[in-house]
Amino acid sequence: MGKFYKLKQKNNRFWVGAAVGSGMAAHAAEAAGADFVLALGAGKMRSMGIPSPASLLPIYDAVDLTLDFAAKELVPRVNLPVYVGLPLFDPRLEVEALLERLDTLKLNGVTNFPAVFHFGKRAEILEAHGLGYRREINFLAAAKAKGLETIGYVRNRDEANRMAAAGITTLCINFGLNPHSRDKSINDETLDRLALAAKEIVDSVRKPKKNLKIYLGGGPITGGAKLDKLCRKAGIEGFIGGSALDRAPLEKSLVNSVASFREIEVLQNRVERLERRLRQYGKRYDLVCLADAMDRMLDQVEAVISDGSHLILKGETATGRHKVAKMAVVRSIQKTNGKRWKLDLSKPQLSSDDFFGKSRSPGVRRRVGILELANESDILTLVGVEHLQEEDQNRIAEVILSGKYCCNGSDLERHSGARIVLILGNENILEQQLAQNLRLIAKEKAIEVPPLRDRIEDIPMLVKNMISEMTDEPRELPPSIIRILIRHNWPGNLNELRQAVKWLVEEKDTSFNQSRLIEHLSADTRTVGSMKISQRDRVVKALLLNNLSRTKTAEYLGITRKTLYNRIKKYDILT
The missing domain is CATH 3.20.20.70 (Aldolase class I)
Incomplete structure (x- = not known):
């Protein structure tokens, strides 16, 4: 036959x-x-x-x-x-x-x-x-x-x-x-x-x-x-x-394509706008977003920007939270014509004084914080709030809820109308490194930037972009290699993907041996363990690797069964 x-x-x-x-x-x-x-x-x-x-x-x-x-x-x-x-x-x-x-x-x-x-x-x-x-x-x-x-x-x-x-x-x-x-x-x-x-x-x-x-x-x-x-x-x-x-991807593609052509009727500069849309296919604000998870997240961010509210972003390490925050700030500034402020509180030379300000006292000069400098049209980006004392974290939560604050060392109540973009890590929330009030706000209002394993549709374009950044001689990876990259779990997210792409670019064997790539990814996953991966993710991954066996999972993690059950309960893991 x-x-x-x-x-x-x-x-x-x-x-x-x-x-x-x-x-x-x-x-x-x-x-x-x-x-x-x-x-x-x-x-x-x-x-x-x-x-x-x-x-x-x-x-x-x-x-x-x-x-x-x-x-x-x-x-x-x-x-x-x-x-x-x-x-x-x-x-x-x-x-x-x-x-x-x-x-x-x-x-x-x-x-x-x-x-x-x-x-x-x-x-x-x-x-x-x-x-x-x-x-x-x-x-x-x-x-x-x-x-x-x-x-x-x-x-x-x-x-x-x-x-x-x-x-x-x-x-x-x-x-x-x-x-x-x-x-x-x-x-x-x-x-x-x-x-x-x-x-x-x-x-x-x-x-x-x-x-x-x-x-x-x-x-x-x-x-x-x-x-x-x-x-x-x-x-x-x-x-x-x-x-x-076939149906779902085709419907989405046709809707987007037909809509883009219908817009030609109402565009002033039709040719330039259409070419720009075609160049940006698969991207929004220079962010790859073929995946539904990424598309939905950006829709949520746009809704917050349009509403003029504070934006709280959370996610795993290296998911692109900072790039999304930067996009949101740029979009907001375009609407308000305000200034951009950024404060990374993880730096040892910075403290809550830089945010709230500090009043004059004997032997201490008055210090002006960015809350006082910023007006209603400005955007403040905050990173590393988990490094502050619990009291200061709760004061930041109060600013987000009501705009009210006091300078350090003063009881005089002030008000700020500036909008805040707060960037948090999932590990900070899960491991309770945040004060209770800030954790509750994050749970209710935070928008999660999806991890790479939840946006596998984006991997081919991300790989193509990374290769073009690393070399002047673009290389087209075969489908078999792309499939291996898509199947990988990517605990290190974009950083790990970049490392893998760099290895592929530097690999002299242009035949792209699949077994060597799988071996490299397995070894690289072990080195990624030094990154900040939440304890919940480690437990979930261990359960999946051990086919949901509690005994084998506990042995794999090097803990007792009782400790494993406690962590499953603590992190609300459904198995």
Whole structure:
């Protein structure tokens, strides 16, 4: 049956399958580094502007439609394995004739999508008439006997075990269809519930069948850090994405592109403005923000700027908090025409006197603080407040809440209308290095600059920018290297990424050995340990590395189980 692909498991390899509905989407998936593509009726529906659930309705001949576009649009145009998903609950379907037809189309494999369980309780009716899950299992077993690769979609332990017992060695856990709105985020509690459900399925089939390959597909998980967390917890080796890979990114791209062209009507200098927008694609205020997490954070910052309120930024070390703060200050000054002031209280030569001022006393000269110098149109950036005494931190909290303050050594109440940009570190908040009032304000009003592991969509552009800064001879990194960088956890955030890019730039071996890069990143992660990483992050990372085992995690951290339980409770870690 033409060129036959056999997917082989490699160490540390995470497989990505793209469920597509057009040759254009398959082409893009191949260019991005997908391992295989699936031709699905649901994908074809999406490409026609129809929601995926329409693939369950009897509005067209699903088998003919899916096989037709798979054979004409995918097989001739991509060099990847092509699987086809077929609705096997069609009563007109003749299994033997279908298998013979598949063999002539040069397809590499088949799967049971949409599966009968997508009908919910109505699946019992189909099962009673011989058109249910048993038929899907028998069909996949027959397809495998004919030499086709197979992927069995499952949703619980029973279905997974039935598939494995029939000899199906690749499974895909499916928690339903993707949410239509990409803005619907999943909370940690739901994520943990899904991870436990997936792990239960994985453990039930992998113990007796060690050579099984298990993917995740569909449901509320659409990618990014949450997908990584779930897969690590459950021991899943890959992801099959449909809407998450084609509809959502395409809709966002088209909305942005069409909107930019519609704006031409109302722009005075149309050509210059459009060129400027195209040059800045993927950036806002010179900040890379292809990731939704970064985009949402900048939306929140803009809202604070427009409101004229104080801005409080928090985040891990090296996430770019200071660059975001600088952007916010520049934007605010453009509106107010005021002055910029900055005070880094971590410097030993500075104290609260530089902020509040100090009154005259015998033998001590009057000292004017920046609160007195700044007027209502000015912006004050504060860094390192955790180095102040608790009383001074609470006084800063009072300035943020009411604008009221007193100079050091004076009881005369003053008022400041200047706006404050306060930069905090997550480790200062979590390890309670802040006074209570300031900690409460941070908890209520602080905007978090996302860590690099939550904005993996930005990594390719960040890498490109860093390379251009380091060398006059730009180098294009191959997709395999970019995938390794995306999969890394980046505890050191942008600093660690910069170190890794520097290593790649200085690497003389232009073939970019993947195993050497993985080894380098592992070694570099150990050196990053000298950076300020919060104790909570260390506990979370240790739990994930040890598959949520409390005993192994305690041994890994060098602490007792009781201490580990206390830290889990203290930092409110949901596992």
